[in-house]
Amino acid sequence: MAKPKLSSQYKIFVVEDNTLYAQILKKQLLDDGYLVKVFHNGRDFMANLDEKPDLVTLDYTLPDMTGYDVLKKIQKRMPGTNVIIISAQENINTAIDLMKNGAYDYIMKAADTREKLSNVIKNIRERDQLRTENIILKDAVKEKYNFRNLIKGNSREIEHIFELMDKAIQTQISVSISGATGTGKELVAKGIHYNSKRSNKPFIAVNVSAIPDGLIESELFGHEKGAFTGADSRKIGKFEQANGGTLFLDEIADLEIGLQAKLLRVLQERELVRLGGSETIPLDVRIITATHKNLGTLIAEGKFRKDLYYRLLGLPIELPPLRDRGNDIILLAKHFVDEFCRENDMERKEISEEAKKLLLTYHFPGNIRELKAVMELSCVLSNRNVIKASHLNMNIDNNVQNLLATEKTIEEYTQEIIKHFLIKYNQNVRLVANKLGVGKSTIYRMLQKKELE
Numbered sequence: 001m002a003k004p005k006l007s008s009q010y011k012i013f014v015v016e017d018n019t020l021y022a023q024i025l026k027k028q029l030l031d032d033g034y035l036v037k038v039f040h041n042g043r044d045f046m047a048n049l050d051e052k053p054d055l056v057t058l059d060y061t062l063p064d065m066t067g068y069d070v071l072k073k074i075q076k077r078m079p080g081t082n083v084i085i086i087s088a089q090e091n092i093n094t095a096i097d098l099m100k101n102g103a104y105d106y107i108m109k110a111a112d113t114r115e116k117l118s119n120v121i122k123n124i125r126e127r128d129q130l131r132t133e134n135i136i137l138k139d140a141v142k143e144k145y146n147f148r149n150l151i152k153g154n155s156r157e158i159e160h161i162f163e164l165m166d167k168a169i170q171t172q173i174s175v176s177i178s179g180a181t182g183t184g185k186e187l188v189a190k191g192i193h194y195n196s197k198r199s200n201k202p203f204i205a206v207n208v209s210a211i212p213d214g215l216i217e218s219e220l221f222g223h224e225k226g227a228f229t230g231a232d233s234r235k236i237g238k239f240e241q242a243n244g245g246t247l248f249l250d251e252i253a254d255l256e257i258g259l260q261a262k263l264l265r266v267l268q269e270r271e272l273v274r275l276g277g278s279e280t281i282p283l284d285v286r287i288i289t290a291t292h293k294n295l296g297t298l299i300a301e302g303k304f305r306k307d308l309y310y311r312l313l314g315l316p317i318e319l320p321p322l323r324d325r326g327n328d329i330i331l332l333a334k335h336f337v338d339e340f341c342r343e344n345d346m347e348r349k350e351i352s353e354e355a356k357k358l359l360l361t362y363h364f365p366g367n368i369r370e371l372k373a374v375m376e377l378s379c380v381l382s383n384r385n386v387i388k389a390s391h392l393n394m395n396i397d398n399n400v401q402n403l404l405a406t407e408k409t410i411e412e413y414t415q416e417i418i419k420h421f422l423i424k425y426n427q428n429v430r431l432v433a434n435k436l437g438v439g440k441s442t443i444y445r446m447l448q449k450k451e452l453e
Contacts, residue, residue, distance in 0.1 A: 010125065011035045013053040015045045015070065016086070017062050021109070025057060025086075028114045032121070042070045049077055054128075055121060058103075060087035060094070067098065075102045082124050086113065145194035150187055152335050153328035157320040161188065164317045169196040176312055177290040179319030182367035185290035186250060188317060193246040198286060201245030206238050209251035217259055218275055221266070227276025239272055239283055246286045252312065253293040253304060264308045287312065322364040322371060329359050332368065336375040337387065347385055354389040360423045362394050418443060 012034045016022035022038045029036045037053075039045035042065040045056075056074065060067035067085055074081050085098050085106045095106035105120050107113055143149065147162050168175050169192055177185045186205060193203045211219050218227075222237030238247060249255075255263065266272045270283050289312050298304035322329060333351060341348050351359075355378075364370050378391040408416070421432045422443075429447075433440045 009035055010055070011037075011051070011053045012121075013045060013048070013051075013056045014038045015040075015042065015056060015062065016059045017041065018059070025114070025117070028117070029121075032118060034121075041065075042073075045070065046073055046077075049074070052078065053081065055082040055084065055124060057084045057086050057117065060085055060089055060098075068101070071098065071101055071103060082128075084117065084120055086117070145191050147191055147195070150191045151184060152332050153325060154331070155325045155328045157325055158328060161317060161319065164315065165192055165195075168192045168315050168317075172197075172286055174286070174312055174314030175288045175317060176314055177288065177317045177319065178295075179290075179292065180321050180367055181292050182369035183319040183321060184368055185292075185319060186248065188319065189246070189248040189288045189290065192288060193248075193286075196246075196286075198245050202242050203246050203248065204238050204242035205248040205250060207250045209254040213256045213259075216256065217262070220259075220263070221272050221275060223275035224277040227274070231276065234274070237272075237274065239266065239285060240281060242285050244284055246288060249287065249289045251291055252289040253291040253295055253298055257303060257305070260305045260308050264305065264311060267308075267311050287314075322367040323362075327360075329364070329371065330356050332371055333359055333375050336372045337379055340376045340379045344379075346379065349379055349382060349385050349387050351387045352389065355387050355392055357423060357426075358389045358392055358394070361420055415446065418446065 010033075012029050014022055014025050014029070014036060016025060016038065017040050019040065022040065026036045026038050037048070037051075039048070040063075042062045058067055058070055062070065067087065071083060071085075074083060083103045085095070085103050086109060087094075087106070088109045089095075090108065098106055104124060107116050107120065147165055151158065151161070165188060175189070175192060177188055179185055189205070190203060193199065206219065208216065218231075218235060218237065220237050220239055222240055223231050223235050225231055225233050266283070267287065271280050272283060273280055295304055295309055299306050299309060322332075330351070333356075337349055337351065340346070359371075366373075374392055374394055375387075377393050378387045381391040381393070382388065418432065418436065418438075421435060422429070425431045425435070429440055429443050433443055
């Protein structure tokens with residue numbers, strides 16, 4: 001179907017073999033502010049159809065072909081064109097057949113024809129206007145949630161995330177996102193939803209850890225009036241709100257063990273019953289979950305159901321911590337600076353090489369959220385258009401403590417430490433080897449094996 005046009009110059013073709021009646025319609029439409037062309041037979045009309053009228057008024061009986069014939073040709077050459085049949089025929093079956101074959105409306109020739117025609121065209125234009133605005137809005141949403149607009153980065157780790165997200169949008173498979181707090185789990189969930197076939201349906205996000213245990217069941221599944229003390233009216237739960245779309249359950253590991261069984265049943269049966277109710281409500285909801293906790297450990301401790309885990313697992317996506325994303329840190333820092341300056345009508349600021357070096361050596365326990373906060377504050381603290389290292393408010397003394405917060409092998413810790421000092425000393429292998437008391441060949445070997453990227 002052709003996209004509707006949004007134009008003040010609305011072009012209407014009048015196809016009418018009665019010369020006098022055609023002039024009456026033309027004057028009426030010209031007075032209403034439209035561009036009008038008149039044709040007295042189907043052949044001349046079809047010869048000019050490439051001018052792409054917004055709307056056609058079509059007499060059913062023409063000297064060279066029937067309204068059926070013309071309508072079929074219009075549908076074949078310009079599908080989606082608005083066609084209004086204007087005829088003296090009173091046969092209701094004819095009108096029904098024409099509208100089944102693509103005519104927007106059927107108007108009888110009578111004293112009030114011109115008034116009816118004006119109203120029908122007005123309704124068509126309002127419909128087309130709304131359709132066009134919806135297309136524009138959808139295009140804007142699609143652009144906003146384009147993977148590379150949504151998630152800034154070009155590291156190998158982020159390219160892998162993009163690959164997994166692309167696989168996720170091809171099917172309706174559940175997605176489970178893991179990663180430390182502040183790594184962008186909800187952004188990934190939104191990116192998957194708004195690029196999938198469900199993009200024009202709701203995306204409903206629920207932070208399970210933020211809802212008290214006593215309210216979470218009602219929040220997810222809804223309740224009927226009188227279901228419990230204080231239930232003064234029916235409440236539609238998040239599952240129903242997300243019907244047809246996507247439900248994002250953030251911090252799913254914090255769901256109380258008793259409710260996990262009910263969630264499992266809803267997912268298996270694809271239906272629910274509101275708290276205090278009896279009506280069964282069918283569901284068509286895609287589930288995306290996220291957590292920063294290790295569900296395997298929680299299963300071993302009896303705090304998370306294994307059967308629910310496998311029901312939710314689907315396509316697993318693990319987001320890397322910011323410290324493992326290399327130069328993405330600088331790319332993100334620039335993005336946050338530009339965004340903050342734009343939103344606050346500040347002149348654009350550059351990040352000094354000294355500041356970049358410091359950013360690359362910092363561990364970022366708070367991940368992307370921490371980087372955003374650091375860069376926004378640096379914009380405020382810098383007096384000129386350059387952000388210096390002294391403007392970066394980071395707890396550098398905690399770098400070693402943060403490094404040890406993640407359990408790694410000795411080899412992995414060694415790689416982290418050497419990488420830190422290579423950045424600090426501008427990739428000077430000799431100097432780093434002297435500082436750390438290791439052989440230059442050891443560092444060169446690790447660089448060759450790309451263990452220090």
